[in-house]
Amino acid sequence: xxxxxxxxxxxxxxxxxxxxxxxxxxxxxxxxxxxxxxxxxxxxxxxxxxxxxxxxxxxxxxxxxxxxxxxxxxxxxxxxxxxxxxxxxxxxxxxxxxxxxxxxxxxxxxxxxxxxxxxxxxxxxxxxxxxxxxxxxxxxxxxxxxxxxxxxxxxxxxxxxxxxxxxxxxxxxxxxxxxxxxxxxxxxxxxxxxxxxxxxxxxxxxxxxxxxxxxxxxxxxxxxxxxxxxxxxxxxxxxxxxxxxxxxxxxxxxxxxxxxxxxxxxxxxxxxxxxxxxxxxxxxxxxxxxxxxxxxxxxxxxxxxxxxxxxxxxxxxxxxxxxxxxxxxxxxxxxxxxxxxxxxxxxxxxxxxxxxxxxxxxxxxxxxxxxxxxxxxxxxxxxxxxxxxxxxxxxxxxxxxxxxxxxxxxxxxxxxxxxxxxxxxxxxxxxxxxxxxxxxxxxxxxxxxxxxxxxxxxxxxxxxxxxxxxxxxxxxxxxxxxxxxxxxxxxxxxxxxxxxxxxxxxxxxxxxxxxxxxxxxxxxxxxxxxxxxxxxxxxxxx
Amino acid sequence: xxxxxxxxxxxxxxxxxxxxxxxxxxxxxxxxxxxxxxxxxxxxxxxxxxxxxxxxxxxxxxxxxxxxxxxxxxxxxxxxxxxxxxxxxxxxxxxxxxxxxxxxxxxxxxxxxxxxxxxxxxxxxxxxxxxxxxxxxxxxxxxxxxxxxxxxxxxxxxxxxxxxxxxxxxxxxxxxxxxxxxxxxxxxxxxxxxxxxxxxxxxxxxxxxxxxxxxxxxxxxxxxxxxxxxxxxxxxxxxxxxxxxxxxxxxxxxxxxxxxxxxxxxxxxxxxxxxxxxxxxxxxxxxxxxxxxxxxxxxxxxxxxxxxxxxxxxxx
Ligand SMILES: Nc1ncnc2c1ncn2[C@@H]1O[C@H](COP(=O)(O)OP(=O)(O)OP(=O)(O)O)[C@@H](O)[C@H]1O
Ligand SMILES: [Mg+2]
Numbered sequence: 001x002x003x004x005x006x007x008x009x010x011x012x013x014x015x016x017x018x019x020x021x022x023x024x025x026x027x028x029x030x031x032x033x034x035x036x037x038x039x040x041x042x043x044x045x046x047x048x049x050x051x052x053x054x055x056x057x058x059x060x061x062x063x064x065x066x067x068x069x070x071x072x073x074x075x076x077x078x079x080x081x082x083x084x085x086x087x088x089x090x091x092x093x094x095x096x097x098x099x100x101x102x103x104x105x106x107x108x109x110x111x112x113x114x115x116x117x118x119x120x121x122x123x124x125x126x127x128x129x130x131x132x133x134x135x136x137x138x139x140x141x142x143x144x145x146x147x148x149x150x151x152x153x154x155x156x157x158x159x160x161x162x163x164x165x166x167x168x169x170x171x172x173x174x175x176x177x178x179x180x181x182x183x184x185x186x187x188x189x190x191x192x193x194x195x196x197x198x199x200x201x202x203x204x205x206x207x208x209x210x211x212x213x214x215x216x217x218x219x220x221x222x223x224x225x226x227x228x229x230x231x232x233x234x235x236x237x238x239x240x241x242x243x244x245x246x247x248x249x250x251x252x253x254x255x256x257x258x259x260x261x262x263x264x265x266x267x268x269x270x271x272x273x274x275x276x277x278x279x280x281x282x283x284x285x286x287x288x289x290x291x292x293x294x295x296x297x298x299x300x301x302x303x304x305x306x307x308x309x310x311x312x313x314x315x316x317x318x319x320x321x322x323x324x325x326x327x328x329x330x331x332x333x334x335x336x337x338x339x340x341x342x343x344x345x346x347x348x349x350x351x352x353x354x355x356x357x358x359x360x361x362x363x364x365x366x367x368x369x370x371x372x373x374x375x376x377x378x379x380x381x382x383x384x385x386x387x388x389x390x391x392x393x394x395x396x397x398x399x400x401x402x403x404x405x406x407x408x409x410x411x412x413x414x415x416x417x418x419x420x421x422x423x424x425x426x427x428x429x430x431x432x433x434x435x436x437x438x439x440x441x442x443x444x445x446x447x448x449x450x451x452x453x454x455x456x457x458x459x460x461x462x463x464x465x466x467x468x469x470x471x472x473x474x475x476x477x478x479x480x481x482x483x484x485x486x487x488x489x490x491x492x493x494x495x496x497x498x499x500x501x502x503x504x505x506x507x508x509x510x511x512x513x514x515x516x517x518x519x520x521x522x523x524x525x526x527x528x529x530x531x532x533x534x535x536x537x538x539x540x541x542x
Numbered sequence: 543x544x545x546x547x548x549x550x551x552x553x554x555x556x557x558x559x560x561x562x563x564x565x566x567x568x569x570x571x572x573x574x575x576x577x578x579x580x581x582x583x584x585x586x587x588x589x590x591x592x593x594x595x596x597x598x599x600x601x602x603x604x605x606x607x608x609x610x611x612x613x614x615x616x617x618x619x620x621x622x623x624x625x626x627x628x629x630x631x632x633x634x635x636x637x638x639x640x641x642x643x644x645x646x647x648x649x650x651x652x653x654x655x656x657x658x659x660x661x662x663x664x665x666x667x668x669x670x671x672x673x674x675x676x677x678x679x680x681x682x683x684x685x686x687x688x689x690x691x692x693x694x695x696x697x698x699x700x701x702x703x704x705x706x707x708x709x710x711x712x713x714x715x716x717x718x719x720x721x722x723x724x725x726x727x728x729x730x731x732x733x734x735x736x737x738x739x740x741x742x743x744x745x746x747x748x749x750x751x752x753x754x755x756x757x758x759x760x761x762x763x764x765x766x767x768x769x770x771x772x773x774x775x776x777x778x779x780x781x782x783x784x785x786x787x788x789x790x791x792x793x794x795x796x797x798x799x800x801x802x803x804x805x806x807x808x809x810x811x812x813x814x815x816x817x818x819x820x821x822x823x824x825x826x827x828x829x830x831x832x833x834x835x836x837x838x839x840x841x842x843x844x845x846x847x848x849x850x851x852x853x854x855x856x857x858x
Contacts, residue, residue, distance in 0.1 A: 282635025
């Protein structure tokens with residue numbers, strides 16, 4: 001197979017761009033909006049403070065940099081505290097690892113959408129049967145990834161240049177953002193060859209993303225080699241506004257080349273529609289628990305739920321391992337202790353503050369798992385399998401209720417799993433358990449937030465199936481308010497609307513129980529209304 | 543006796559689309575009803591209303607004496623349904639899916655289950671994702687045919703089955719009938735309808751256009767006749783019920799006769815002295831073409847040497 005292996009790539013490329021033009025435009029605009037808003041709001045904050053203190057903006061920046069450098073929670077969340085005394089460096093820090101993770105997510109979903117999902121639906125077969133080479137699909141979706149990330153990188157550079165940052169540094173930073181996207185696109189290309197199912201491939205890519213995020217978080221807090229294990233860590237090590245490093249680019253480009261080469265080699269080793277992992281035969285008869293609404297829902301969801309639980313333990317464990325370094329910050333520095341005491345805080349407060357942020361972050365991440373679980377009925381319906389089951393003697397309430405019940409049970413399971421993981425590694429590193437009860441309670445107090453988002457999802461699904469993906473928009477809103485609410489100086493009324501972050505102050509703080517009650521109320525209403533509405537609507541696969 | 547399925551003036555809209563527009567359907571207990579109509583005419587929509595999956599906008603529907611929407615859960619213990627597009631759970635084996643659908647539905651007879659797996663030649667240990675289209679169909683058919691249902695609802699059940707398996711399916715349905723079960727069968731395979739169904743209902747654009755036994759329906763169409771007489775027969779062209787008259791010479795002509803008018807036409811021909819006569823009853827295809835054709839006009843697909851696909855105005 002020579003050049004013909006890529007025959008038809010141009011047409012496929014145009015097809016993907018046509019199918020995806022709105023989706024990709026929205027992703028790009030959303031990401032660039034978050035990136036563009038950072039300089040504007042940060043500058044306003046710094047200028048206001050400078051005016052109030054009668055100093056210069058640079059001095060304010062330097063003071064804040066000193067505080068951030070000792071704040072393990074924000075380092076774990078956002079990235080290495082490099083060049084924080086420059087505006088560029090501070091913007092990059094505020095944009096942070098989380099935005100980079102979203103860039104990665106965009107790429108993972110893009111690749112899955114145009115490779116595995118296409119094959120599963122059988123459309124790929126139609127395309128391959130036409131005069132199209134075996135590598136054309138890869139080349140086409142790869143080119144789309146190149147274009148998308150290129151535009152994102154250029155847009156990011158433009159934002160920084162418009163703010164008056166040096167052109168070369170701005171271009172370097174934009175390039176690092178684009179590189180982040182390409183790295184995860186390339187990684188996903190491999191998983192979609194290995195797994196037969198889009199869901200499994202996407203899950204694997206997301207697991208890699210989660211691990212990358214956590215590894216770099218620990219690496220950044222402890223300032224050690226762990227970041228070398230994380231593509232996100234490489235990208236952030238570029239340090240565009242401080243002391244720029246070249247090795248991350250070399251390493252990343254090499255990784256992209258190798259992964260793409262592996263993907264190309266794998267494509268021709270398997271059949272269209274098949275994966276590299278063979279299917280084992282199943283039992284000729286069903287377990288007696290399967291023909292039961294809850295049994296069926298459990299069977300369909302269990303692997304997703306178990307993987308999320310494992311992921312939650314791992315995430316908690318990674319963060320738990322850095323808690324004692326926070327204590328070390330304080331113990332090592334007499335000055336730091338004085339600053340804190342001046343603010344009326346103890347070393348414990350710093351520790352609690354860290355756990356509070358981490359648990360809220362984990363709550364945010366696992367909300368995605370709960371949403372995935374509650375959207376399972378949707379994919380059952382779209383595929384036509386719900387029709388087959390609901391034509392049996394099983395009520396709609398029992399069917400939807402079983403799936404909803406699992407997604408509800410998932411919320412405390414994920415949070416407890418994370419809290420247990422966090423407590424165990426903390427104990428291992430520190431040589432003893434500290435206040436496990438408080439950590440577990442703090443994890444549980446966040447569960448109603450997950451339930452409330454789930455309630456909105458159930459309501460949307462039960463009402464009109466088309467609306468159900470809107471729950472991801474709710475999730476995006478919650479994430480933006482949690483991650484950027486303070487930076488954007490959103491009014492308290494808006495901050496309080498978000499179930500995650502602002503309304504929980506455990507461990508250590510005072511918990512307002514009203515919010516817990518309200519969240520439980522929203523959740524209950526959502527489930528009840530969603531299930532009642534579902535009883536009334538058509539079941540269709542169209 | 544109450545009907546197994548009774549549908550009157552059924553209306554179902556999807557936004558601006560009027561998928562069902564006053565549809566009527568009646569199936570008596572113990573009947574096999576063929577349910578026919580062109581693509582998009584509303585067969586699957588009707589069946590989904592009958593299975594309580596879609597909510598009707600207007601009209602009446604009763605299944606086994608109960609309301610398909612309100613009494614769905616109870617009813618589904620008595621009905622076996624095979625949807626048109628069978629989608630299986632990728633991670634469940636065929637055997638698991640048969641048990642799942644069977645036990646959640648009208649129950650499973652273990653002996654019959656084993657027999658059907660054998661007859662349909664299915665490997666029940668394969669995972670759902672690895673079955674071919676025909677094998678996916680078999681899984682759903684086995685689940686339906688192994689139970690204790692009173693009513694079977696099949697939406698294009700044999701699409702994707704090979705001819706051998708089609709025969710197995712027809713035999714199995716035959717057995718259900720001899721046990722007094724009722725069957726509603728939507729299909730595009732006319733041979734299957736002809737061999738299984740005693741009654742057919744033909745719909746178009748969401749309305750019933752024809753219903754009755756196959757014999758009755760044949761009666762509504764025309765027979766083509768090629769006749770040679772001893773006396774000149776030119777006058778036959780003017781006889782009521784004769785159309786598409788084509789005289790080859792003075793004594794020989796071909797024409798079409800509305801079946802209802804056959805007795806009259808035949809006696810006129812007899813008066814002319816028949817030397818040779820060849821008549822062709824309408825085939826099922828012709829019957830359908832006539833009803834499937836848009837606005838009742840000819841479809842070029844109709845064989846040119848028959849006059850079956852007449853215009854609606856010709857109907858007796
Ligand atoms: N969920 C839906 N939403 C919108 N329109 C629909 C939906 N389901 C069916 N329709 C429309 O209703 C009409 C009837 O469709 P239906 O599937 O019942 O046809 P059918 O007779 O089963 O056709 P076929 O022979 O192709 O299976 C079609 O015009 C179809 O587009
Ligand atoms: Mg249909």
